[in-house]
Amino acid sequence: MALLEINGLGKTYGEGDGATHAIGDVSFSLDEREFVCVVGPSGCGKTTLLKCMSGLLEPTRGDVLLRGERVEGPPEAMALVFQEYSRSLLPWMSVRGNVVMPLRHKKLEKAEAARLVEEAVDAVGLTEFIDRYPWQLSGGMQQRVAIARALAYQPEILLMDEPFASVDAQTRGDLEDLILEVRDRYDMTILFVTHDIDESVYLSDRIVVLSPSPTEVREILDVPLPAPRDQVETKELPEFAHLRAHVYRLIKRRREAAEST
Amino acid sequence: MVAPLAAVALLLVLWELVVRVGIVAESNIPPASAALSELVNQFGDGAFWSAVGSTLEGWAAGLGIAIALGVPLGLLIGSSRWAYRGLRVPIEFLRPIPSVALIPLAVLIYGQGLQSKIFLAAFASFWPLLIQTIYGVQDVDPVATDTARSFGLGRGERMWRVTVPSAVPYIATGIRISSAVALILAVTAELVIGAAGLGREINVARSGGNLDVMYALIVATGLLGWVLNLATSAGERRVLHWHPSQRGVLT
Amino acid sequence: MRPRTRRIAELAVEIAVPAAIVAVLFAWTAGKPTFYFPPLSDVFDRFANTWVFERFGSDAWPSLRRMGLGYAIAVLIAIAAGTALGSSATLRRATAPVVEFLRSIPPPALIPFAIVVIGIGDDMKVFIIAFVCLWPVLLNTIDGINGIDPTLRDTARVYGISGRDRLMRITLPAASPQIFAGMRLSLSLALILMVISEMVASTNGIGFFVLQSQRSFAIPEMWSGILLLGILGYLFNLAFMIIERRVLAWHRGARASSLG
Numbered sequence: 001m002a003l004l005e006i007n008g009l010g011k012t013y014g015e016g017d018g019a020t021h022a023i024g025d026v027s028f029s030l031d032e033r034e035f036v037c038v039v040g041p042s043g044c045g046k047t048t049l050l051k052c053m054s055g056l057l058e059p060t061r062g063d064v065l066l067r068g069e070r071v072e073g074p075p076e077a078m079a080l081v082f083q084e085y086s087r088s089l090l091p092w093m094s095v096r097g098n099v100v101m102p103l104r105h106k107k108l109e110k111a112e113a114a115r116l117v118e119e120a121v122d123a124v125g126l127t128e129f130i131d132r133y134p135w136q137l138s139g140g141m142q143q144r145v146a147i148a149r150a151l152a153y154q155p156e157i158l159l160m161d162e163p164f165a166s167v168d169a170q171t172r173g174d175l176e177d178l179i180l181e182v183r184d185r186y187d188m189t190i191l192f193v194t195h196d197i198d199e200s201v202y203l204s205d206r207i208v209v210l211s212p213s214p215t216e217v218r219e220i221l222d223v224p225l226p227a228p229r230d231q232v233e234t235k236e237l238p239e240f241a242h243l244r245a246h247v248y249r250l251i252k253r254r255r256e257a258a259e260s261t
Numbered sequence: 262m263v264a265p266l267a268a269v270a271l272l273l274v275l276w277e278l279v280v281r282v283g284i285v286a287e288s289n290i291p292p293a294s295a296a297l298s299e300l301v302n303q304f305g306d307g308a309f310w311s312a313v314g315s316t317l318e319g320w321a322a323g324l325g326i327a328i329a330l331g332v333p334l335g336l337l338i339g340s341s342r343w344a345y346r347g348l349r350v351p352i353e354f355l356r357p358i359p360s361v362a363l364i365p366l367a368v369l370i371y372g373q374g375l376q377s378k379i380f381l382a383a384f385a386s387f388w389p390l391l392i393q394t395i396y397g398v399q400d401v402d403p404v405a406t407d408t409a410r411s412f413g414l415g416r417g418e419r420m421w422r423v424t425v426p427s428a429v430p431y432i433a434t435g436i437r438i439s440s441a442v443a444l445i446l447a448v449t450a451e452l453v454i455g456a457a458g459l460g461r462e463i464n465v466a467r468s469g470g471n472l473d474v475m476y477a478l479i480v481a482t483g484l485l486g487w488v489l490n491l492a493t494s495a496g497e498r499r500v501l502h503w504h505p506s507q508r509g510v511l512t
Numbered sequence: 513m514r515p516r517t518r519r520i521a522e523l524a525v526e527i528a529v530p531a532a533i534v535a536v537l538f539a540w541t542a543g544k545p546t547f548y549f550p551p552l553s554d555v556f557d558r559f560a561n562t563w564v565f566e567r568f569g570s571d572a573w574p575s576l577r578r579m580g581l582g583y584a585i586a587v588l589i590a591i592a593a594g595t596a597l598g599s600s601a602t603l604r605r606a607t608a609p610v611v612e613f614l615r616s617i618p619p620p621a622l623i624p625f626a627i628v629v630i631g632i633g634d635d636m637k638v639f640i641i642a643f644v645c646l647w648p649v650l651l652n653t654i655d656g657i658n659g660i661d662p663t664l665r666d667t668a669r670v671y672g673i674s675g676r677d678r679l680m681r682i683t684l685p686a687a688s689p690q691i692f693a694g695m696r697l698s699l700s701l702a703l704i705l706m707v708i709s710e711m712v713a714s715t716n717g718i719g720f721f722v723l724q725s726q727r728s729f730a731i732p733e734m735w736s737g738i739l740l741l742g743i744l745g746y747l748f749n750l751a752f753m754i755i756e757r758r759v760l761a762w763h764r765g766a767r768a769s770s771l772g
Binding site: 264265266267268269272289290342343346347348349350351353354355358359360361362363364365366368369370444445447448449452453459460463464466467472475476478479482483484486487489490 | 522523525526528529530533548602605606607608609610612613614616617618619620621622623624625627628629700703704707708711712719722723725726727731734737738741742745746749
């Protein structure tokens with residue numbers, strides 16, 4: 001059985017003539033320890049899809065199953081990393097406070113919670129900044145704090161909503177490698193939403209390509225690139241270029257088709 | 262629109278019931294129906310309208326003087342670095358002085374009539390206007406000033422064409438705040454020193470034991486405050502519509 | 513002028529101008545005292561005799577107690593009610609006209625009402641002060657809670673943060689800059705209404721003392737009371753600013769970093 005299953009998911013805002021069909025019909029699944037990227041043209045309802053999957057929004061049609069059980073609200077087995085790190089971190093708390101916050105209601109021993117926090121902060125390489133405030137850190141570092149918060153929560157699935165879209169290109173590469181490293185260390189399943197085609201090919205085991213809104217799955221393709229990935233060597237491989245071009249055509253074709261109608 | 266009306270109706274019914282059932286003594290609070298019908302009576306009474314007029318007179322004159330003094334002074338202090346630094350501490354010291362502390366002084370100098378009321382209303386509403394104008398002038402975008410400079414506009418013209426327009430939203434906010442303050446002080450002067458107006462009528466009704474009248478007048482004063490609030494807020498929105506602070510409100 | 517010299521010159525101006533104003537007042541009232549404007553030295557003298565500390569216990573303390581009590585009650589009620597109203601749009605719409613009307617009543621107009629219902633004792637003054645201080649804090653709390661970033665709400669939900677933790681560690685801190693702005697406004701209102709309520713009906717308090725001094729033509733005493741009120745207003749404002757700076761240090765830091 002798949003870890004997470006999305007069955008015929010659809011989301012419509014409003015009713016009647018004024019209704020907006022954000023998501024038409026989306027189905028795919030995630031296996032354990034898989035890294036899946038969801039990529040689609042901008043404005044294709046990726047964030048809406050992610051919110052439905054994480055239980056923040058109720059889908060209009062279809063359902064999301066976590067180990068066969070229907071997701072009704074945000075489950076404890078999931079953590080979500082938002083694109084807007086500066087708005088999802090609490091500016092009145094230090095890095096430590098932010099990371100420990102979600103653990104407070106988990107009824108852990110104090111020492112156990114502290115260990116989880118320190119381990120997570122170490123995993124993202126921010127140990128020496130643990131007592132700083134988020135706004136004292138750079139954008140890339142703030143997003144690392146958000147990742148550490150998700151790691152300490154010990155989810156089975158980590159959902160990420162264009163997490164690196166607001167940082168510069170250099171930092172972005174570093175964060176991509178960081179998340180691959182963290183995936184191995186924590187043995188997690190990751191669903192990563194992005195509009196960046198290179199990023200999706202570089203990171204994932206499988207890619208789900210979406211159509212423009214009302215969103216449907218265009219194609220699901222495997223990414224048989226060797227691990228560990230490397231920013232220079234992996235991107236030099238002919239398979240990388242081939243996959244990249246393939247995904248690019250899928251997305252571009254959809255756009256042209258949409259424009260010509 | 263239904264929920265607010267229902268809430269008002271509910272509150273009035275509650276008021277009526279609480280008094281009728283006897284939870285609150287009728288010697289303290291008359292039933293809502295009595296107070297409201299008295300309010301309607303008052304609307305037909307010339308004396309009521311002359312009290313409203315007196316209160317408004319104090320409000321308008323006080324606010325007018327405050328605007329006439331506060332805005333030009335604010336423009337001057339705000340646009341001169343030296344004046345601002347020199348006067349910052351005195352302003353910070355004078356501003357929080359409750360203007361009501363000057364009531365005895367006003368009585369000594371201006372007596373118990375309209376002049377005292379205007380003095381108090383003007384003194385109290387002067388400060389918000391002054392401070393807002395200074396903020397407004399200091400918040401002028403330096404790029405706008407430099408642009409004007411590069412087009413060869415002189416100091417006076419820059420003031421008139423760049424500084425003043427940019428400060429207008431702040432001044433509008435200052436006027437809204439000051440209007441409420443001026444009304445409070447006008448009513449206070451009527452209540453404490455007995456200048457003619459709604460405040461005095463309320464007090465007279467109380468000491469005469471005319472509770473229906475007293476409550477009707479309190480409601481009327483509230484309505485007056487509400488109307489003035491609506492008017493100044495609407496004016497402020499008109500002036501502010503282009504300003505970034507309002508964009509969040511509109512969307 | 514070099515920046516350093518300029519800074520020093522500005523500081524000098526900031527100290528010299530106020531000092532000069534006091535000096536001029538001093539000289540002017542000493543040289544040409546009138547009945548209403550006694551020499552400043554007399555006022556200072558009377559101030560020392562009256563408030564340090566002869567009448568402090570009998571007049572200043574009761575005033576401060578009423579003000580503190582009324583303010584504290586108002587802030588507690590306003591934050592609680594504001595949190596409820598800020599979280600529910602329906603509740604907010606339903607109560608809007610009542611709130612709008614009540615806060616539009618010029619507060620002194622309610623003193624006669626309070627006298628009839630509560631009497632002329634301390635409770636009446638505390639009620640009036642609390643009633644006035646309620647609105648700025650209430651409206652600001654509503655705005656603050658209502659304006660919380662949706663991403664922050666989602667974050668709380670995703671990580672299962674709810675109940676007390678969510679209220680105390682996310683919702684209220686997020687709204688705190690606005691709550692503080694309201695509390696600051698209310699603080700100056702508290703002082704004003706303390707004075708008014710004591711002028712209308714009281715047997716002690718600073719407001720009572722000032723009005724009584726005027727009625728018995730004890731002009732330097734009257735001025736000493738006015739001076740005390742000015743100093744109190746200034747000190748309250750200062751104390752509040754210091755507390756706000758400490759509590760909201762994160763807010764200033766976050767704003768500075770998002771602008772820079």
